[in-house]
Amino acid sequence: MTLKAQIDDYNLAKIAKVPSDILALMDATTEDLIAQHIEFNALKLNQSINDFTLNNHLNEPVTLSTLLEQGPVIINFYRGGWCPYCNLELKALNEMLPEFKAVNAQLIAISPQLPDASLSTFEKNELAFNVLSDTSNKVARQLGLVFTLDERLKPIYAQFGLDIPAANGDNSYQLPLPATYIINQKGHVIYAFVNSDYTLRAEPCAILNALQQDC
Structure with a gap:
Protein backbone atom coordinates (compact mmCIF):
# COMPACT_ATOMS: atom_id res chain seq x y z
CA MET A 1 0.00 0.00 0.00
CA THR A 2 1.31 3.45 -0.89
CA LEU A 3 1.86 6.07 1.81
CA LYS A 4 -0.92 8.16 0.25
CA ALA A 5 -3.34 5.24 0.53
CA GLN A 6 -2.41 4.80 4.20
CA ILE A 7 -2.95 8.52 4.81
CA ASP A 8 -6.29 8.40 2.98
CA ASP A 9 -7.40 5.54 5.25
CA TYR A 10 -6.31 7.48 8.32
CA ASN A 11 -8.21 10.57 7.14
CA LEU A 12 -11.40 8.53 6.76
CA ALA A 13 -10.99 7.14 10.27
CA LYS A 14 -10.31 10.65 11.61
CA ILE A 22 -12.72 20.52 15.28
CA LEU A 23 -12.07 19.09 11.82
CA ALA A 24 -13.27 22.35 10.28
CA LEU A 25 -10.95 24.37 12.52
CA MET A 26 -8.00 22.13 11.69
CA ASP A 27 -8.71 22.53 7.98
CA ALA A 28 -9.01 26.32 8.38
CA THR A 29 -5.67 26.63 10.16
CA THR A 30 -4.04 24.52 7.46
CA GLU A 31 -5.45 26.81 4.77
CA ASP A 32 -4.15 29.84 6.69
CA LEU A 33 -0.69 28.28 6.87
CA ILE A 34 -0.74 27.46 3.16
CA ALA A 35 -1.60 31.10 2.46
CA GLN A 36 1.67 32.17 4.14
CA HIS A 37 3.66 30.47 1.33
CA ILE A 38 6.49 29.54 3.72
CA GLU A 39 7.78 26.88 1.34
CA PHE A 40 8.55 29.55 -1.27
CA ASN A 41 11.60 30.50 0.81
CA ALA A 42 12.61 26.94 1.72
CA LEU A 43 15.67 25.10 0.41
CA LYS A 44 15.02 24.14 -3.21
CA LEU A 45 16.16 21.79 -5.94
CA ASN A 46 19.77 22.32 -7.09
CA GLN A 47 20.62 24.51 -4.11
CA SER A 48 23.37 23.50 -1.67
CA ILE A 49 22.93 22.73 2.01
CA ASN A 50 25.18 23.82 4.84
CA ASP A 51 26.82 21.11 6.91
CA PHE A 52 25.33 20.39 10.32
CA THR A 53 25.75 18.14 13.34
CA LEU A 54 22.79 17.00 15.43
CA ASN A 55 22.42 14.39 18.16
CA ASN A 56 20.50 11.24 17.35
CA HIS A 57 18.00 9.30 19.46
CA LEU A 58 20.91 7.85 21.47
CA ASN A 59 22.30 11.35 22.05
CA GLU A 60 25.22 10.63 19.69
CA PRO A 61 26.41 13.34 17.26
CA VAL A 62 25.66 12.77 13.58
CA THR A 63 27.29 15.03 10.96
CA LEU A 64 25.86 15.42 7.47
CA SER A 65 29.24 15.73 5.71
CA THR A 66 30.39 12.47 7.30
CA LEU A 67 27.29 10.68 6.02
CA LEU A 68 27.80 12.15 2.55
CA GLU A 69 31.23 10.54 2.36
CA GLN A 70 29.41 7.23 1.96
CA GLY A 71 26.75 8.30 -0.55
CA PRO A 72 23.63 10.46 -0.96
CA VAL A 73 21.56 11.28 2.11
CA ILE A 74 17.78 11.43 2.41
CA ILE A 75 16.72 14.02 4.99
CA ASN A 76 13.17 13.84 6.30
CA PHE A 77 11.86 16.69 8.46
CA TYR A 78 8.85 15.67 10.54
CA ARG A 79 6.85 17.55 13.17
CA GLY A 80 7.17 15.01 15.98
CA GLY A 81 6.29 11.55 17.19
CA TRP A 82 2.94 12.94 18.43
CA CYS A 83 1.88 13.49 14.79
CA PRO A 84 0.08 10.46 13.28
CA TYR A 85 0.93 11.54 9.73
CA CYS A 86 4.60 11.70 10.66
CA ASN A 87 4.49 8.22 12.13
CA LEU A 88 2.88 6.82 8.99
CA GLU A 89 5.58 8.52 6.93
CA LEU A 90 8.46 7.30 9.11
CA LYS A 91 7.20 3.72 8.95
CA ALA A 92 6.81 3.90 5.17
CA LEU A 93 10.34 5.25 4.80
CA ASN A 94 11.63 2.51 7.09
CA GLU A 95 10.01 -0.14 4.89
CA MET A 96 11.83 1.31 1.87
CA LEU A 97 15.18 1.39 3.68
CA PRO A 98 16.64 -1.76 2.00
CA GLU A 99 15.97 -0.22 -1.42
CA PHE A 100 17.56 3.05 -0.34
CA LYS A 101 20.64 1.20 0.91
CA ALA A 102 20.87 -0.72 -2.37
CA VAL A 103 21.78 2.57 -4.09
CA ASN A 104 24.16 3.54 -1.22
CA ALA A 105 21.76 6.12 0.20
CA GLN A 106 21.34 6.81 3.90
CA LEU A 107 18.23 8.08 5.62
CA ILE A 108 17.92 10.46 8.55
CA ALA A 109 14.80 11.99 10.10
CA ILE A 110 14.86 15.33 11.91
CA SER A 111 12.40 16.96 14.32
CA PRO A 112 12.64 19.58 17.09
CA GLN A 113 12.03 16.89 19.70
CA LEU A 114 14.48 16.34 22.53
CA PRO A 115 16.59 13.16 22.28
CA ASP A 116 14.36 11.30 24.76
CA ALA A 117 11.28 12.02 22.65
CA SER A 118 13.22 11.09 19.51
CA LEU A 119 14.13 7.78 21.15
CA SER A 120 10.45 7.15 21.89
CA THR A 121 9.63 7.84 18.22
CA PHE A 122 12.45 5.52 17.13
CA GLU A 123 11.26 2.69 19.37
CA LYS A 124 7.53 3.13 18.79
CA ASN A 125 7.92 2.93 15.03
CA GLU A 126 10.67 0.25 15.15
CA LEU A 127 12.92 2.38 12.97
CA ALA A 128 16.31 1.31 11.64
CA PHE A 129 17.77 4.73 10.83
CA ASN A 130 18.97 7.77 12.75
CA VAL A 131 16.33 10.04 14.25
CA LEU A 132 17.93 13.41 15.01
CA SER A 133 16.99 16.16 17.45
CA ASP A 134 17.03 19.66 15.96
CA THR A 135 16.31 21.46 19.22
CA SER A 136 14.98 25.00 18.71
CA ASN A 137 14.72 24.15 14.99
CA LYS A 138 18.21 25.47 14.27
CA VAL A 139 18.72 23.48 11.06
CA ALA A 140 15.08 23.67 9.96
CA ARG A 141 15.23 27.44 10.35
CA GLN A 142 18.32 27.66 8.12
CA LEU A 143 16.40 25.73 5.48
CA GLY A 144 13.38 28.04 5.72
CA LEU A 145 10.98 25.41 7.06
CA VAL A 146 9.88 26.79 10.43
CA PHE A 147 6.39 27.97 11.32
CA THR A 148 4.53 28.62 14.59
CA LEU A 149 1.52 26.50 15.43
CA ASP A 150 -1.75 28.41 15.22
CA GLU A 151 -2.97 29.53 18.66
CA ARG A 152 -6.39 28.03 17.94
CA LEU A 153 -4.86 24.55 17.76
CA LYS A 154 -3.16 24.59 21.14
CA PRO A 155 -6.25 23.71 23.24
CA ILE A 156 -7.27 21.09 20.67
CA TYR A 157 -3.86 19.44 20.78
CA ALA A 158 -3.97 19.55 24.58
CA GLN A 159 -7.41 17.90 24.44
CA PHE A 160 -5.87 15.13 22.33
CA GLY A 161 -3.10 14.71 24.93
CA LEU A 162 -0.38 16.09 22.64
CA ASP A 163 2.23 17.92 24.74
CA ILE A 164 4.49 19.64 22.22
CA PRO A 165 6.35 21.81 24.80
CA ALA A 166 7.33 18.68 26.74
CA ALA A 167 8.50 16.90 23.59
CA ASN A 168 10.51 19.87 22.32
CA GLY A 169 11.74 21.32 25.60
CA ASP A 170 10.36 24.81 24.97
CA ASN A 171 7.08 26.71 24.74
CA SER A 172 7.62 28.19 21.28
CA TYR A 173 5.27 25.78 19.46
CA GLN A 174 7.56 26.21 16.47
CA LEU A 175 7.66 23.27 14.08
CA PRO A 176 9.13 22.41 10.68
CA LEU A 177 6.97 22.00 7.62
CA PRO A 178 6.98 18.36 6.52
CA ALA A 179 9.86 18.17 4.06
CA THR A 180 12.02 15.55 2.38
CA TYR A 181 15.30 16.23 0.59
CA ILE A 182 17.89 14.11 -1.16
CA ILE A 183 21.39 15.54 -0.90
CA ASN A 184 24.05 14.24 -3.28
CA GLN A 185 27.71 13.85 -2.34
CA LYS A 186 28.48 17.36 -3.59
CA GLY A 187 26.02 18.74 -1.04
CA HIS A 188 23.40 19.69 -3.64
CA VAL A 189 19.66 19.06 -3.45
CA ILE A 190 18.59 16.57 -6.13
CA TYR A 191 15.07 16.03 -4.78
CA ALA A 192 12.88 18.35 -2.74
CA PHE A 193 9.40 17.93 -1.30
CA VAL A 194 8.03 20.68 0.98
CA ASN A 195 4.35 21.24 1.70
CA SER A 196 2.46 23.46 4.14
CA ASP A 197 -0.32 20.87 4.25
CA TYR A 198 0.88 18.46 6.94
CA THR A 199 -1.35 15.69 5.59
CA LEU A 200 0.66 15.52 2.35
CA ARG A 201 3.99 13.67 2.35
CA ALA A 202 6.62 12.55 -0.16
CA GLU A 203 5.94 9.07 -1.52
CA PRO A 204 8.87 6.73 -0.70
CA CYS A 205 8.85 5.28 -4.22
CA ALA A 206 9.28 8.81 -5.64
CA ILE A 207 12.32 9.26 -3.40
CA LEU A 208 13.74 5.95 -4.60
CA ASN A 209 13.13 6.90 -8.24
CA ALA A 210 15.03 10.15 -7.76
CA LEU A 211 17.94 8.24 -6.23
CA GLN A 212 18.02 5.68 -9.05
CA GLN A 213 17.99 8.38 -11.71
CA ASP A 214 21.01 10.01 -10.10
CA CYS A 215 23.02 6.77 -10.00
Missing part, protein backbone atom coordinates in the same frame (compact mmCIF):
# COMPACT_ATOMS: atom_id res chain seq x y z
CA ILE A 15 -13.54 11.96 10.08
CA ALA A 16 -15.42 9.21 11.88
CA LYS A 17 -13.83 9.95 15.26
CA VAL A 18 -13.19 13.70 15.46
CA PRO A 19 -16.08 16.20 15.89
CA SER A 20 -16.88 18.12 12.72
CA ASP A 21 -16.25 21.54 14.30
Whole structure:
Protein backbone atom coordinates (compact mmCIF):
# COMPACT_ATOMS: atom_id res chain seq x y z
CA MET A 1 0.00 0.00 0.00
CA THR A 2 1.31 3.45 -0.89
CA LEU A 3 1.86 6.07 1.81
CA LYS A 4 -0.92 8.16 0.25
CA ALA A 5 -3.34 5.24 0.53
CA GLN A 6 -2.41 4.80 4.20
CA ILE A 7 -2.95 8.52 4.81
CA ASP A 8 -6.29 8.40 2.98
CA ASP A 9 -7.40 5.54 5.25
CA TYR A 10 -6.31 7.48 8.32
CA ASN A 11 -8.21 10.57 7.14
CA LEU A 12 -11.40 8.53 6.76
CA ALA A 13 -10.99 7.14 10.27
CA LYS A 14 -10.31 10.65 11.61
CA ILE A 15 -13.54 11.96 10.08
CA ALA A 16 -15.42 9.21 11.88
CA LYS A 17 -13.83 9.95 15.26
CA VAL A 18 -13.19 13.70 15.46
CA PRO A 19 -16.08 16.20 15.89
CA SER A 20 -16.88 18.12 12.72
CA ASP A 21 -16.25 21.54 14.30
CA ILE A 22 -12.72 20.52 15.28
CA LEU A 23 -12.07 19.09 11.82
CA ALA A 24 -13.27 22.35 10.28
CA LEU A 25 -10.95 24.37 12.52
CA MET A 26 -8.00 22.13 11.69
CA ASP A 27 -8.71 22.53 7.98
CA ALA A 28 -9.01 26.32 8.38
CA THR A 29 -5.67 26.63 10.16
CA THR A 30 -4.04 24.52 7.46
CA GLU A 31 -5.45 26.81 4.77
CA ASP A 32 -4.15 29.84 6.69
CA LEU A 33 -0.69 28.28 6.87
CA ILE A 34 -0.74 27.46 3.16
CA ALA A 35 -1.60 31.10 2.46
CA GLN A 36 1.67 32.17 4.14
CA HIS A 37 3.66 30.47 1.33
CA ILE A 38 6.49 29.54 3.72
CA GLU A 39 7.78 26.88 1.34
CA PHE A 40 8.55 29.55 -1.27
CA ASN A 41 11.60 30.50 0.81
CA ALA A 42 12.61 26.94 1.72
CA LEU A 43 15.67 25.10 0.41
CA LYS A 44 15.02 24.14 -3.21
CA LEU A 45 16.16 21.79 -5.94
CA ASN A 46 19.77 22.32 -7.09
CA GLN A 47 20.62 24.51 -4.11
CA SER A 48 23.37 23.50 -1.67
CA ILE A 49 22.93 22.73 2.01
CA ASN A 50 25.18 23.82 4.84
CA ASP A 51 26.82 21.11 6.91
CA PHE A 52 25.33 20.39 10.32
CA THR A 53 25.75 18.14 13.34
CA LEU A 54 22.79 17.00 15.43
CA ASN A 55 22.42 14.39 18.16
CA ASN A 56 20.50 11.24 17.35
CA HIS A 57 18.00 9.30 19.46
CA LEU A 58 20.91 7.85 21.47
CA ASN A 59 22.30 11.35 22.05
CA GLU A 60 25.22 10.63 19.69
CA PRO A 61 26.41 13.34 17.26
CA VAL A 62 25.66 12.77 13.58
CA THR A 63 27.29 15.03 10.96
CA LEU A 64 25.86 15.42 7.47
CA SER A 65 29.24 15.73 5.71
CA THR A 66 30.39 12.47 7.30
CA LEU A 67 27.29 10.68 6.02
CA LEU A 68 27.80 12.15 2.55
CA GLU A 69 31.23 10.54 2.36
CA GLN A 70 29.41 7.23 1.96
CA GLY A 71 26.75 8.30 -0.55
CA PRO A 72 23.63 10.46 -0.96
CA VAL A 73 21.56 11.28 2.11
CA ILE A 74 17.78 11.43 2.41
CA ILE A 75 16.72 14.02 4.99
CA ASN A 76 13.17 13.84 6.30
CA PHE A 77 11.86 16.69 8.46
CA TYR A 78 8.85 15.67 10.54
CA ARG A 79 6.85 17.55 13.17
CA GLY A 80 7.17 15.01 15.98
CA GLY A 81 6.29 11.55 17.19
CA TRP A 82 2.94 12.94 18.43
CA CYS A 83 1.88 13.49 14.79
CA PRO A 84 0.08 10.46 13.28
CA TYR A 85 0.93 11.54 9.73
CA CYS A 86 4.60 11.70 10.66
CA ASN A 87 4.49 8.22 12.13
CA LEU A 88 2.88 6.82 8.99
CA GLU A 89 5.58 8.52 6.93
CA LEU A 90 8.46 7.30 9.11
CA LYS A 91 7.20 3.72 8.95
CA ALA A 92 6.81 3.90 5.17
CA LEU A 93 10.34 5.25 4.80
CA ASN A 94 11.63 2.51 7.09
CA GLU A 95 10.01 -0.14 4.89
CA MET A 96 11.83 1.31 1.87
CA LEU A 97 15.18 1.39 3.68
CA PRO A 98 16.64 -1.76 2.00
CA GLU A 99 15.97 -0.22 -1.42
CA PHE A 100 17.56 3.05 -0.34
CA LYS A 101 20.64 1.20 0.91
CA ALA A 102 20.87 -0.72 -2.37
CA VAL A 103 21.78 2.57 -4.09
CA ASN A 104 24.16 3.54 -1.22
CA ALA A 105 21.76 6.12 0.20
CA GLN A 106 21.34 6.81 3.90
CA LEU A 107 18.23 8.08 5.62
CA ILE A 108 17.92 10.46 8.55
CA ALA A 109 14.80 11.99 10.10
CA ILE A 110 14.86 15.33 11.91
CA SER A 111 12.40 16.96 14.32
CA PRO A 112 12.64 19.58 17.09
CA GLN A 113 12.03 16.89 19.70
CA LEU A 114 14.48 16.34 22.53
CA PRO A 115 16.59 13.16 22.28
CA ASP A 116 14.36 11.30 24.76
CA ALA A 117 11.28 12.02 22.65
CA SER A 118 13.22 11.09 19.51
CA LEU A 119 14.13 7.78 21.15
CA SER A 120 10.45 7.15 21.89
CA THR A 121 9.63 7.84 18.22
CA PHE A 122 12.45 5.52 17.13
CA GLU A 123 11.26 2.69 19.37
CA LYS A 124 7.53 3.13 18.79
CA ASN A 125 7.92 2.93 15.03
CA GLU A 126 10.67 0.25 15.15
CA LEU A 127 12.92 2.38 12.97
CA ALA A 128 16.31 1.31 11.64
CA PHE A 129 17.77 4.73 10.83
CA ASN A 130 18.97 7.77 12.75
CA VAL A 131 16.33 10.04 14.25
CA LEU A 132 17.93 13.41 15.01
CA SER A 133 16.99 16.16 17.45
CA ASP A 134 17.03 19.66 15.96
CA THR A 135 16.31 21.46 19.22
CA SER A 136 14.98 25.00 18.71
CA ASN A 137 14.72 24.15 14.99
CA LYS A 138 18.21 25.47 14.27
CA VAL A 139 18.72 23.48 11.06
CA ALA A 140 15.08 23.67 9.96
CA ARG A 141 15.23 27.44 10.35
CA GLN A 142 18.32 27.66 8.12
CA LEU A 143 16.40 25.73 5.48
CA GLY A 144 13.38 28.04 5.72
CA LEU A 145 10.98 25.41 7.06
CA VAL A 146 9.88 26.79 10.43
CA PHE A 147 6.39 27.97 11.32
CA THR A 148 4.53 28.62 14.59
CA LEU A 149 1.52 26.50 15.43
CA ASP A 150 -1.75 28.41 15.22
CA GLU A 151 -2.97 29.53 18.66
CA ARG A 152 -6.39 28.03 17.94
CA LEU A 153 -4.86 24.55 17.76
CA LYS A 154 -3.16 24.59 21.14
CA PRO A 155 -6.25 23.71 23.24
CA ILE A 156 -7.27 21.09 20.67
CA TYR A 157 -3.86 19.44 20.78
CA ALA A 158 -3.97 19.55 24.58
CA GLN A 159 -7.41 17.90 24.44
CA PHE A 160 -5.87 15.13 22.33
CA GLY A 161 -3.10 14.71 24.93
CA LEU A 162 -0.38 16.09 22.64
CA ASP A 163 2.23 17.92 24.74
CA ILE A 164 4.49 19.64 22.22
CA PRO A 165 6.35 21.81 24.80
CA ALA A 166 7.33 18.68 26.74
CA ALA A 167 8.50 16.90 23.59
CA ASN A 168 10.51 19.87 22.32
CA GLY A 169 11.74 21.32 25.60
CA ASP A 170 10.36 24.81 24.97
CA ASN A 171 7.08 26.71 24.74
CA SER A 172 7.62 28.19 21.28
CA TYR A 173 5.27 25.78 19.46
CA GLN A 174 7.56 26.21 16.47
CA LEU A 175 7.66 23.27 14.08
CA PRO A 176 9.13 22.41 10.68
CA LEU A 177 6.97 22.00 7.62
CA PRO A 178 6.98 18.36 6.52
CA ALA A 179 9.86 18.17 4.06
CA THR A 180 12.02 15.55 2.38
CA TYR A 181 15.30 16.23 0.59
CA ILE A 182 17.89 14.11 -1.16
CA ILE A 183 21.39 15.54 -0.90
CA ASN A 184 24.05 14.24 -3.28
CA GLN A 185 27.71 13.85 -2.34
CA LYS A 186 28.48 17.36 -3.59
CA GLY A 187 26.02 18.74 -1.04
CA HIS A 188 23.40 19.69 -3.64
CA VAL A 189 19.66 19.06 -3.45
CA ILE A 190 18.59 16.57 -6.13
CA TYR A 191 15.07 16.03 -4.78
CA ALA A 192 12.88 18.35 -2.74
CA PHE A 193 9.40 17.93 -1.30
CA VAL A 194 8.03 20.68 0.98
CA ASN A 195 4.35 21.24 1.70
CA SER A 196 2.46 23.46 4.14
CA ASP A 197 -0.32 20.87 4.25
CA TYR A 198 0.88 18.46 6.94
CA THR A 199 -1.35 15.69 5.59
CA LEU A 200 0.66 15.52 2.35
CA ARG A 201 3.99 13.67 2.35
CA ALA A 202 6.62 12.55 -0.16
CA GLU A 203 5.94 9.07 -1.52
CA PRO A 204 8.87 6.73 -0.70
CA CYS A 205 8.85 5.28 -4.22
CA ALA A 206 9.28 8.81 -5.64
CA ILE A 207 12.32 9.26 -3.40
CA LEU A 208 13.74 5.95 -4.60
CA ASN A 209 13.13 6.90 -8.24
CA ALA A 210 15.03 10.15 -7.76
CA LEU A 211 17.94 8.24 -6.23
CA GLN A 212 18.02 5.68 -9.05
CA GLN A 213 17.99 8.38 -11.71
CA ASP A 214 21.01 10.01 -10.10
CA CYS A 215 23.02 6.77 -10.00
